[in-house]
Amino acid sequence: MAASSAKLTFKPVTPDNWRDFETLFGERGACGGCWCMFWRLKRSEFERQKGAGNKAAMRALVDSKEVPGILAYFGGEPVGWCAVAPRESYTALERSRILKPIDAKPVWSISCFFVAKPFRRQGVSVKLLEAAVKYAGKRGALIIEGYPVEPQGAMPDAFVWHGLASAFRAAGFKECARRSETRPIMRRAIRRH
Numbered sequence: 001m002a003a004s005s006a007k008l009t010f011k012p013v014t015p016d017n018w019r020d021f022e023t024l025f026g027e028r029g030a031c032g033g034c035w036c037m038f039w040r041l042k043r044s045e046f047e048r049q050k051g052a053g054n055k056a057a058m059r060a061l062v063d064s065k066e067v068p069g070i071l072a073y074f075g076g077e078p079v080g081w082c083a084v085a086p087r088e089s090y091t092a093l094e095r096s097r098i099l100k101p102i103d104a105k106p107v108w109s110i111s112c113f114f115v116a117k118p119f120r121r122q123g124v125s126v127k128l129l130e131a132a133v134k135y136a137g138k139r140g141a142l143i144i145e146g147y148p149v150e151p152q153g154a155m156p157d158a159f160v161w162h163g164l165a166s167a168f169r170a171a172g173f174k175e176c177a178r179r180s181e182t183r184p185i186m187r188r189a190i191r192r193h
Contacts, residue, residue, distance in 0.1 A: 008074055008124065010131035012067040017078075018059065020071055024078040029055055030114040031161060036068065036083050039090035039111045046092075069112075070131050072124055079119045082128035083112040084136055087145065099147050102177045102185055108136040110146040113163050125163055129171035137190040145187045146173060152182060 013021050029035040033051035035058045041049075049057065061068055066089075072080035087109040093099055101107075110132055115124045129146075136144050150165040165175075165184055173186040 008072045008079070008127050010070050010072055010128070010135075012135060013062055013069055013071055014065075014067065015063055017071065018062055020073075020078040021058075021062070021081070022055075024071065024081055024114065024116060030081070036081070036112050036114075039083075039092045039109075041092065043092065067135075070128060070135055072115075072128050072131070074119065079116045080124045080128050081112070081114040082110060082125075082132045084108060084110050084132040084144070086141075093147075098179045098183050099185060105143055107143040107145040107187070108139075108141040110144060110163065112161050114161065123170075125167040126170045129163070129167060129173070133171070133188060133190060142190055143187055144173075144190060145176075145185060147183060147185060150182050150184060 011017055024030075025035060029051060033054055035054035037049075037054040037057050038046055040061075041057070046054065058068065066085075068085060069081060069083040071078050072082075085108065087093060087101070087107050090109055090111055093109065093111070094101075110129065113125055113128060115128075133144050146163060146168050148163040148165045148168050149160055151160070165186065168186045171188070173188045175184045176187045177185040179185075
């Protein structure tokens with residue numbers, strides 16, 4: 001059942017709501033056993049532990065009290081996910097030729113989204129981005145960065161797990177670099193009150 005993104009609530013993933021994260025990601029770990037560990041591990045390690053190993057690694061991360069991201073809820077049910085953490089949490093980003101740092105400023109990174117199928121194409125990603133900015137800002141972030149795709153045409157949902165550039169723009173992000181035709185690096189400054 002689809003719903004207005006205006007009625008969403010957001011919570012960081014903690015040991016208390018791990019089951020909600022698990023429910024949203026389902027048996028396949030969102031996509032192909034990822035469990036949102038793609039950017040956190042060396043590629044060989046990620047491939048070796050796809051499925052149960054990646055799930056265990058994410059569970060250990062959550063149990064260590066590190067918050068790996070934000071869940072969106074509608075009517076008490078988890079319907080969306082946005083991974084957000086300091087960039088140094090994502091070791092594989094450091095090895096990316098296309099997504100390497102653009103300067104030495106400390107940033108928080110938004111690396112992944114997952115939205116339940118009935119809630120896609122309804123603005124949930126934009127609301128998740130806004131919630132991630134708010135969350136990171138409360139933890140001292142001054143700049144938040146994302147690595148969305150800018151498709152050249154229609155693209156299956158499974159391939160837009162980085163988010164769409166249009167959603168980032170709608171949430172106030174600006175393009176700062178582009179080393180690939182379809183992969184801008186986008187940032188939003190977080191104002192201090």
